Amino acid sequence: xxTTGKGRKAAVADDIGRETRLEIYRLQVELRYCEKRxxxxxxxNLVKGTSHLSLGQEAIAAAFGVAxxxxxxxxxxxxxxxxxxxxxxxxxxxxxxxxxxxCGLLAGKGGSMHLxxxxxxxMGSYAIIGAHLPVAAxxxxxxxxRGTEQVAVCFFGDGTTxxxxxxxxxxxxxxxxxPVIFVCENNLYMEYTAIDTVTAVExxxxxxxxxxxxxxxxxxxxxxxEMYLTAVKYMNRARKxxxxxxxxxxxxRHSGHSRxxxxxYRPEGELEKWLERxxxxxxxxxxxxxxxxxxxxxxxxxxxxxKVEEATAAAKASPPPALDLIEKNVWADGGAAWxx
Amino acid sequence: MAELTYRExxxxxxxxxxxxxxxxxxxxxxxxxxxxxxxTTVGLLEKFGPKRVRDCxxxxxxxxxxxxxxxxxxxxxxxEIMFSDFLAVCWDMVANEIAKARYMSHGQIQxxxxxxxxxxxxxxxxxxxxxxVENWAMAIPGLKVVAPATPADVKGLIAAAVRDPxxxxxxxxxxxxAMKGEVPDGEHVDQLGTAxxxxxxxDCTIVALALMVHRALEAAEALEKEHGISCTVxxxxxxxxxxxxxILAEVAxxxxxxxxxxxxxxxxxxxxxxxxxxxxxxxxxxxxIMRITTPHVPLPSADQLEDNTIPSVARIVREIREKID
Numbered sequence: 001x002x003t004t005g006k007g008r009k010a011a012v013a014d015d016i017g018r019e020t021r022l023e024i025y026r027l028q029v030e031l032r033y034c035e036k037r038x039x040x041x042x043x044x045n046l047v048k049g050t051s052h053l054s055l056g057q058e059a060i061a062a063a064f065g066v067a068x069x070x071x072x073x074x075x076x077x078x079x080x081x082x083x084x085x086x087x088x089x090x091x092x093x094x095x096x097x098x099x100x101x102x103c104g105l106l107a108g109k110g111g112s113m114h115l116x117x118x119x120x121x122x123m124g125s126y127a128i129i130g131a132h133l134p135v136a137a138x139x140x141x142x143x144x145x146r147g148t149e150q151v152a153v154c155f156f157g158d159g160t161t162x163x164x165x166x167x168x169x170x171x172x173x174x175x176x177x178x179p180v181i182f183v184c185e186n187n188l189y190m191e192y193t194a195i196d197t198v199t200a201v202e203x204x205x206x207x208x209x210x211x212x213x214x215x216x217x218x219x220x221x222x223x224x225x226e227m228y229l230t231a232v233k234y235m236n237r238a239r240k241x242x243x244x245x246x247x248x249x250x251x252x253r254h255s256g257h258s259r260x261x262x263x264x265y266r267p268e269g270e271l272e273k274w275l276e277r278x279x280x281x282x283x284x285x286x287x288x289x290x291x292x293x294x295x296x297x298x299x300x301x302x303x304x305x306x307k308v309e310e311a312t313a314a315a316k317a318s319p320p321p322a323l324d325l326i327e328k329n330v331w332a333d334g335g336a337a338w339x340x
Numbered sequence: 341m342a343e344l345t346y347r348e349x350x351x352x353x354x355x356x357x358x359x360x361x362x363x364x365x366x367x368x369x370x371x372x373x374x375x376x377x378x379x380t381t382v383g384l385l386e387k388f389g390p391k392r393v394r395d396c397x398x399x400x401x402x403x404x405x406x407x408x409x410x411x412x413x414x415x416x417x418x419x420e421i422m423f424s425d426f427l428a429v430c431w432d433m434v435a436n437e438i439a440k441a442r443y444m445s446h447g448q449i450q451x452x453x454x455x456x457x458x459x460x461x462x463x464x465x466x467x468x469x470x471x472x473v474e475n476w477a478m479a480i481p482g483l484k485v486v487a488p489a490t491p492a493d494v495k496g497l498i499a500a501a502v503r504d505p506x507x508x509x510x511x512x513x514x515x516x517x518a519m520k521g522e523v524p525d526g527e528h529v530d531q532l533g534t535a536x537x538x539x540x541x542x543d544c545t546i547v548a549l550a551l552m553v554h555r556a557l558e559a560a561e562a563l564e565k566e567h568g569i570s571c572t573v574x575x576x577x578x579x580x581x582x583x584x585x586x587i588l589a590e591v592a593x594x595x596x597x598x599x600x601x602x603x604x605x606x607x608x609x610x611x612x613x614x615x616x617x618x619x620x621x622x623x624x625x626x627x628x629i630m631r632i633t634t635p636h637v638p639l640p641s642a643d644q645l646e647d648n649t650i651p652s653v654a655r656i657v658r659e660i661r662e663k664i665d
Contacts, residue, residue, distance in 0.1 A: 073413065110444040118448040123412060128436050134402040135437065138409020138417075145365065145391065145415065152409070165432075168399035172406065175397065329447040330482055332505035338481075339582040339616075340533065 016225055018292075020066060024224045025287060025297065027062035028280050029304040031082040034091055037308050038081060038098055042259050046316070047098045051112040054082035056222075056254035059279035060185055061086040063227030064153055067235060073123045075136040075154040078113035080125030083155055089117040091311035096318050103318035107325060123152075130165030132156070133182060137173040140180035140244070149239040152180040153231075159190030161204040167211075170246060174212040177243035181234050184248045185221060191257045192265055205248035214246050221249030222279040225286070252277070342525060347517040349491035350380040350456070353498030354418060356527060358388050361416060364502060367394040368403060368420025368456075377422055378458055378517050400430035404455065408438050411453035416502055424459035424473045424511060431476075438507045439482030454501045455509045459487065460551055460602055461634075461650050462515030466641035472602035472634070474511045474549070475609045478579045484532055485579040487511040489553040491521035493577060496530025504532060513550040533581030537590060541570035544596040544664055547587055547613055549576045552600040552651060559656035567657075569664055579609050587613060588621050595626035598660055600651050605636040632659050 016024075035055050041047045054061065057079075065086025068074070076083040081094055089105060097104030098112045105117055113127040123139060126132035136154035143150035160166050161184060173180050184205035188195055201207035206218040219230050227249060234245035252274035256263035263271070275281075284297060327336040344352060357364045366384065368376075372395040375382035385393045396403050400421060407419040421427055427434060434455070441449040461470040477485045484506050488494040494512060501508035538553070539560055548556035553575045560571040572590050576583070591597045597617050599610030614629045632651045640646055 105446075106444060106448075107446045109446050114444045116445040116448050118412075118445070123409075124441060124445065124449065126437065128432050130401075131405065131432055131437050134399075134405020134433065135409040135412075137402065138406030138411075139413045140409070141406055142410045142413040142415045145410075165401045165405065168397075168402035169405065171397055172399055172402035176394075325446075330443050332442070332450060332452075334447065336481070338580050339584045 016228060020228070021287060021290070022292070022296070022300070023066050024062050024228060025283055026300045026304065027065050027086055028058040028224060028283060029301055030307065031058040031061055031085055032280055033304050033308045034085060034094065034311070035081055037312055038095065039255070041095065041099060041312070047112070048100055049111055050258045050260065051098060052079040052258050053255045054079055054253065056274065056278065057185055057187060057251045058082055059224035059227050059283070060155070060183065060221050060249050060251060063224045064183070064231050067228055067231035068121070068153060069150070071121060071148070071150050072235070073121050073136070073139050073150065073152040075123055075132040075139070075152060076115070076125045077129070077132065077156050078125060078127040079157065080115050081112070084115040084117060084122050084125065087117065087120040087122050089120050089122060091307055092314040093117070095311050096315040099315050100320060101315055101318035102321045103315060108321035109325060130156070130160050130163035133160070133165055133169030134172065136180050137169050137178050140173065140178035141176065143179050144176070150179065151235045151238045153183060153235070154180060155183045155185060157190065158184060158186040158188070158195040158204045160184070161208060162199060170212040170214070170244070173244040174214060177241065179238035180244045181231070181238060182244065182246045184246070185251055186248055187251050187253045189257065192261060203248055205246055209246045212246070214244065217245060217247045219247060219249050221251030222277050222282060224279060224283050341522040343520050344491045344523045345517065346491045346494055346512070346519045346521070347378060347380045349495040349523050350498065350512060351382055351384060352523065353495035354381065354384060355387065356495070357418070357499055357502040358384070358392060363414065363416045364418065365392045365394070365410070365415060366418040366420070367396050369396055369398055369422050371395060371420050376420070378514060380512070380517065381420070400426050401433055404430040404433035404438070407453045407455065408433060408441070408451060411451045412441070412449050416452045418454040418456060418502060421455060421457040423469045424457040425468050425471050427457065427473060427476065434477070434483070435480045439480045443482060450505055451507045452505045453507050454498070455507070456498065457509070457511060458514040459511035460513040460515060461639050461646060462551060464641055464643055464646060467638035470639045474579060475603045475607060477509045478609055478612070479607070482507070483580060484508040485511070486532060486577060487513065487550040487579065488577060489513070489516065489550050489575050491519065492523045492528070493530060495523055496528045497532070497577070499529040500532050503529065508532065511550065515551055533578045533583055535577055535583035535586040536575045537572065537586065538575055539571065539573040541572045541594060543569050543571060543594055544598055544660060545572040545574060545590045545594045546598045546600060547574045547576055547610070548600040549579070549609065550602065552602055555651060555653045555656060556600050558653045559660070562653065562657050563660060567661055567665070569660065571660070576609070584616055588617065591617050592621050592624040595624055596664065597625070598630045598632060600656055601631065601633040602650055603633060605633045608633050627663065630659065630663050632656055
């Protein structure tokens with residue numbers, strides 16, 4: 001049974017709380033502005049390599065960011081900027097990492113696809129499709145073993161549902177009832193190819209859930225309230241020993257797969273249709289309808305832009321990493337020696 | 341000292357660490373209720389219970405991925421991959437994820453985990469259950485690699501691996517599981533990165549690993565008795581970190597280096613040692629470095645074929661005689 005329609009009604013009716021709603025909005029705005037800035041910096045040739053933007057998918061990251069406990073764990077893919085920022089990581093650290101500066105979260109050693117911030121529970125961004133699902137299950141095993149009621153949340157795209165590690169991890173987590181939430185951000189395209197042309201079922205994650213004895217959960221990934229309520233519900237269940245959940249959140253990325261992709265394969269009018277369903281637009285209109293003042297929202301937007309400007313300036317001013325980092329931190333002793 | 345088989349010493353090593361540290365847990369396929377397909381983990385489930393000793397589905401990626409996730413969040417898991425050939429199924433986890441996480445995260449992520457696996461030939465299992473693949477792991481920065489040759493070493497090196505803050509792969513040679521040997525009583529912890537000189541000679545230094553150590557020792561005995569060639573035998577034990585000082589010193593004493601490797605010819609671990617010796621003690625050498633390896637073929641199954649593929653005692657004796665006489 002799908003929970004779609006029911007979930008959406010509940011989201012509007014339930015009182016999520018004014019402060020929580022403002023926090024969800026603030027995060028969405030910050031993620032949007034920061035991600036747009038990442039793209040600008042790429043156009044200025046200040047962001048090298050590749051980067052995968054989450055423009056249009058902010059509701060999922062923001063909702064989970066607000067719903068998670070500080071000691072919960074996030075596991076993301078190479079499209080991980082938003083999920084990292086949503087846990088409170090420094091914007092300067094994220095932009096600095098994209099720009100290969102010493103102020104980067106990883107001091108320039110990881111890059112855009114590997115953002116990690118262990119202090120904030122961001123246990124890594126994984127650039128091989130599917131790899132982090134088993135890893136998240138392992139973190140959940142650790143939480144279960146130690147009885148800490150922590151939850152691991154693992155975000156991935158629709159393309160991941162066709163790789164072996166996805167299926168191994170789901171079975172593994174289900175059979176041991178591990179506290180892990182698998183969140184499939186179905187943005188309709190695996191990379192350049194429409195997911196429905198390469199997948200045997202209509203809903204790439206939700207339709208597979210029953211194979212692992214899990215409930216089929218399909219939600220509107222562009223509705224931050226629905227995402228938030230879904231996150232809270234299944235994380236609470238997992239904390240109490242109810243086992244994993246597989247959530248399919250339908251969404252859309254406004255940009256291409258990576259910076260090299262202009263997204264020309266999308267049918268005409270599709271992007272425009274989804275821009276009408278822009279999660280920020282939806283949320284802003286809803287908050288106004290719920291009586292939030294235009295000025296309150298305007299202040300959040302101004303403050304977010306100020307943060308982005310400040311982070312950009314700080315990252316630009318940061319020097320490149322020192323060359324001695326090349327041979328540091330292969331091993332726990334801090335070095336790279338493989339012989340005596 | 342107690343006499344244990346290599347397989348009993350594996351179980352003893354795991355048990356010692358489970359006993360000592362609650363953060364240690366052990367999982368793999370058929371390892372708990374069945375005690376392992378090679379009976380290397382018999383009794384662990386009974387002693388430590390299903391929370392700490394767990395049977396997994398046939399899901400190598402999930403097993404190794406879970407070990408990684410558990411290690412980065414404070415546990416010290418030991419994961420078993422039944423046959424080392426199966427590492428290819430989860431090589432993404434080993435080579436792309438586990439090996440690189442600390443480096444890429446600038447030291448934020450620690451992975452104190454152990455992957456144990458049954459490695460190598462001699463059991464007539466054919467090309468997909470007999471490979472010696474320790475050289476695969478050696479080629480990836482970020483992985484420590486040991487391959488013990490004796491019951492004492494396997495217990496002590498498993499213990500050292502569990503206590504090490506970095507990921508360690510322990511390659512157990514499956515043809516050695518029935519071998520008996522003295523194992524120190526009480527707590528036994530060895531040291532990674534240390535080679536052992538097992539026999540001292542004057543004419544030639546043989547450097548070997550795992551099963552090949554025993555064949556090298558037997559060959560050295562025959563060379564001495566029957567041909568008057570006296571050989572040093574060094575058990576490398578640990579490929580990463582590599583005890584180059586011991587190897588270089590022993591080569592310098594005899595002026596000859598022979599590596600005996602179970603790996604197929606190209607890029608076996610002996611090639612790296614040969615390169616280090618050529619670089620760093622060339623002027624101590626009295627003749628060319630010799631590598632005795634499995635030829636560059638997949639391993640055949642029939643006993644006559646397998647016995648004539650992996651370096652044998654007779655072949656080691658013959659090749660050393662040809663070069664040194």
